[in-house]
Amino acid sequence: MNHRTQVGIVGAGPAGLMLSHLLHLAGIESVVLEARSRQYVEERVRAGLLEQGTVNLLIETGVGDRLKRLGLTHHGIELRFGGRGHRIDLSGLTGGSTVAIYAQHEVVKDLIAARLAAGGQIIFEAGDVSIHDFDGPTPKIRYRIDGNVNLLSCDFIAGCDGFHGVCRPTIPAGVLTMYDRIYPFAWLGILAEARPSSDELIYAYHDRGFALHSMRSPEITRLYLQCAPDEDLGKWPDERIWEELQLRLAAGKDWKLNRGAVIQKGITEMRSFVVEPMHSGTLFLAGDAAHIVPPTGAKGLNLAVADVRVLARALTDYYASGNRDLLSSYSETCLRRVWKVQRFSWWMTSMLHRFPDDNLFDQRRQLAELDYVTTSRAASQTLAENYVGLPME
Ligand code: RFL
Ligand code: PHB
Numbered sequence: 486m487n488h489r490t491q492v493g494i495v496g497a498g499p500a501g502l503m504l505s506h507l508l509h510l511a512g513i514e515s516v517v518l519e520a521r522s523r524q525y526v527e528e529r530v531r532a533g534l535l536e537q538g539t540v541n542l543l544i545e546t547g548v549g550d551r552l553k554r555l556g557l558t559h560h561g562i563e564l565r566f567g568g569r570g571h572r573i574d575l576s577g578l579t580g581g582s583t584v585a586i587y588a589q590h591e592v593v594k595d596l597i598a599a600r601l602a603a604g605g606q607i608i609f610e611a612g613d614v615s616i617h618d619f620d621g622p623t624p625k626i627r628y629r630i631d632g633n634v635n636l637l638s639c640d641f642i643a644g645c646d647g648f649h650g651v652c653r654p655t656i657p658a659g660v661l662t663m664y665d666r667i668y669p670f671a672w673l674g675i676l677a678e679a680r681p682s683s684d685e686l687i688y689a690y691h692d693r694g695f696a697l698h699s700m701r702s703p704e705i706t707r708l709y710l711q712c713a714p715d716e717d718l719g720k721w722p723d724e725r726i727w728e729e730l731q732l733r734l735a736a737g738k739d740w741k742l743n744r745g746a747v748i749q750k751g752i753t754e755m756r757s758f759v760v761e762p763m764h765s766g767t768l769f770l771a772g773d774a775a776h777i778v779p780p781t782g783a784k785g786l787n788l789a790v791a792d793v794r795v796l797a798r799a800l801t802d803y804y805a806s807g808n809r810d811l812l813s814s815y816s817e818t819c820l821r822r823v824w825k826v827q828r829f830s831w832w833m834t835s836m837l838h839r840f841p842d843d844n845l846f847d848q849r850r851q852l853a854e855l856d857y858v859t860t861s862r863a864a865s866q867t868l869a870e871n872y873v874g875l876p877m878e
Contacts, residue, residue: 486633486635486636487635487636487637487638488516488635488636488637488638489637489638489639490514490515490516490606490637490638490639491508491513491514491515491639491640491641491804492504492505492508492513492514492515492516492639492640492641492642492643492800493515493516493518493624493625493626493637493639493641493642493643494515494516494517494518494642494643494645495517495518495614495616495626495642495643495644495645495646495650495651495652496517496518496519496644496645496646496647496650496772496774497517497518497519497521497526497593497597497607497609498526498593498645498646498647498772498773498789499589499592499593499596499772499786499789499790500643500645500771500772500773500774500789500790500792500793501517501519501643501645501646501771501772502517502593502596502597502600502607503542503596503789503790503793503794504643504645504771504793504796504797505517505596505600505605505607506546506548506596506599506600506605507546507793507794507797508797508800508801509600509603509605510546511797511800511801511804512804513800513801513804515605515606515643516606516607516608516637516639517600517605517606517607517608518608518611518614518626518628518637519607519608519609519610519611520610520611520612520614520646521609521610522609522610523597523607523609526590526593526597526609527590527593527594527597528590529589529590529593530588530590530676530749530751531588531589531590531786532588532589532780532783532785532786533586533587533588533589533699533700533701533707533783534584534585534586534686534699534783534786534787535552535556535584535585535586535587535592535786535787536584536784536787536873536874537582537583537584537873537874538787538790538791538874538876538877539786539787539790539791539874540552540556540584540585540587542790542794543592543595547599548595548596548599549595550595551591551594551595552585552587552591552592552595555587555591555702556585556586556587557585557586557587557700557702557703558583558584558585559575559583559584559585559586559684559685559686560574560575560576560577560583560685561573561574561575561576561577561685562575562685562686562687562688562872563683563685563686563687563688564687564688564689564690564855564858564859565687565688565689565690565734565736566689566690566691566852566855567852568735568736568737569736569737570687570736571855571859572685573858573859573865573868573869573872574865574869575869575872575873578862578865578866578869578870579866579869579870579873582869582873582874583873584783584872584873584874586686586699586700586701588701589786592786608628608630610630611628611629611630612628612629612630613627613628613629614626614627614628614646614651615627615628615651615655616642616644616651616652616655616768619642619765619766619767619768620765620766620767621766621767622640622767623638623639623640624638624639624640624641624642624766624767624768625637625638625639626639626642640767641767641768641769641800642767642768642769643769643770643771643793643796644768644769644770644771644774644775645770645771645772645774645789645793646774647772647773647774648758648773648774648777650774652768652770652774653760653770653774653775655768656765656768657765660765661760661761661762661765662760662761663758663759663760664757664758664759664760664761665756665757665758665759666756666757666758666831667714667754667755667756668714668755668756668757668779668834668838669714669840669841669842670694670711670712670713670714670755670838670839670840670841671711671712671713671714671716671752671753671754671755672697672709672710672711672712672752672753672755672780673709673710673712673716673718673721673726673750673751673752674707674708674709674710674749674750674751674752674753675707675708675709675723675726675747675749675750676701676705676706676707676747676748676749676750677705677706677707677708677744677745677746677747677748678704678705678745678746678748679704679705679706679743679744679745679746680703680704680706680743680745681698681700681703681706681743682698682706682734682740682741682742682743683698686698686699686700687734688781688833688837689733689734689837690836690837690851690852690855691732691733691734691839692839692848693729693732693733693839694710694711694712694733694838694839695709695710695711695733695781695837695838695839696708696709696710696711696729696730696733696734697709698730698734698742706743706745708726708730709753709780710726710729710730710733711838711839712752714754714755716752718750718751718752721750723747726747726750727742727744730742753780755779755780755834756777756779757777757778757779757827757830757831758776758777759775759776759820759823759824759827760775760776761816761820762816762817762820763775763792763815763816763819763820764812764815764816769796769812769815771789771792771793771796771819772785772788772789772792772793773785773789775792775819775823776788776823776827778826778827778830778831779830779831779834780830781830781833781834781837781838782826782829782830782833782834782871782872783872784826784829784830787826787874788822788823788826791819791822791877792819792823794877795811795815795818795819795878796815798811799811799812799814799815800812818878821878822875822878825871825875826871826875829871829872833868836851836854836855836858837851
């Protein structure tokens with residue numbers, strides 16, 4: 486089958502789906518091609534923290550009903566070190582901003598439902614997706630469904646296919662510059678049927694390594710432990726994970742972590758990565774396809790949404806007036822935010838993790854930094870304004 490649309494979108498993650506939704510609201514047609522099944526993307530456990538600006542956008546564009554009902558609004562976070570907790574009053578330090586706990590796969594479900602209800606096209610289980618002719622005005626996406634090859638012609642391609650997608654690697658050598666850093670540790674994450682042990686997130690710095698207490702609902706806790714990059718999950722029976730979390734998260738001898746059945750377990754690598762520019766001809770990259778941040782700052786999903794907001798505006802302007810200025814400045818506009826978010830995510834990661842080569846000097850320096858961040862209004866305000874999300878351009 487040969488078909489045509491205005492914007493061909495590769496990937497039904499938050500970036501691709503949000504872009505398709507925003508374009509629809511502006512009267513622009515798109516088709517989303519996704520390698521996985523609908524069930525797979527609607528159940529994939531990932532991020533859980535939404536910036537104020539992401540929450541606002543979801544609500545303003547009509548996909549925030551479940552978020553308003555089920556999302557948990559948080560006004561602060563806790564940094565724990567030296568066996569004590571120190572609260573960062575996000576709202577008080579930012580003139581009232583908050584963050585929301587709402588799982589990424591719930592955002593994905595809401596966006597898929599909205600697109601399908603509006604007659605939008607999302608083609609799941611598209612095989613062998615490849616992109617062509619994006620150095621010219623009619624780029625094409627080839628894909629396979631049920632053994633048949635299909636060709637989608639479009640005006641633009643949005644590469645929203647994540648870090649391991651096909652769009653970025655298809656750009657000819659020499660066009661892109663890549664910047665990256667791989668960290669010498671990973672996160673072991675679990676989802677547990679346990680009541681959260683605190684109302685707010687806890688980021689813990691400990692001699693044994695970083696730990697994070699987060700949640701998904703009043704009944705489900707999400708927890709992470711710093712581990713080796715090549716950690717063998719088989720060596721982590723549930724009991725060992727709970728004991729290690731208890732040790733790292735404890736504040737005072739009476740603090741007890743609530744335990745429950747572990748319903749999901751996984752290892753997440755830690756990487757910082759940026760590609761410049763974020764486009765090539767009529768192909769535009771957005772979200773994890775263009776950049777990765779370590780999860781310590783909770784920024785990946787939010788950054789993906791920020792990119793497509795810029796891209797949707799640029800495409801809307803182009804279709805309304807023929808003006809390509811915003812498309813030309815897409816990469817530069819996004820990268821200003823991307824690099825600030827990279828800096829913040831790297832900084833949070835560096836402050837809170839144990840690095841294998843660090844010595845006692847480095848540990849004392851990290852503790853001094855944590856002490857400073859939790860006692861200086863200027864320093865906690867810097868953390869808070871980045872954590873709730875920098876203003877949109
Ligand atoms: P996604 O979500 O990876 O979606 C890309 C989609 O493209 C599909 N795809 C293809 N489709 C067709 N053809 C191909 N060849 C394809 N190759 C891939 C994939 O199946 C997928 O559906 O990228 P997107 O949309 O850019 O969204 C980015 C976010 O998913 C990511 O940044 C966040 O999950 C990162 N992240 C967090 N971000 C936050 O903002 N707050 C958090 O609290 C947070 N915590 C996290 C995180 C990521 C984690 N992991 C597992 C990496 C916690 C963890 C543990
Ligand atoms: C999560 O709830 O999954 C989460 C929260 C905050 C982070 C990272 C992950 O910094």
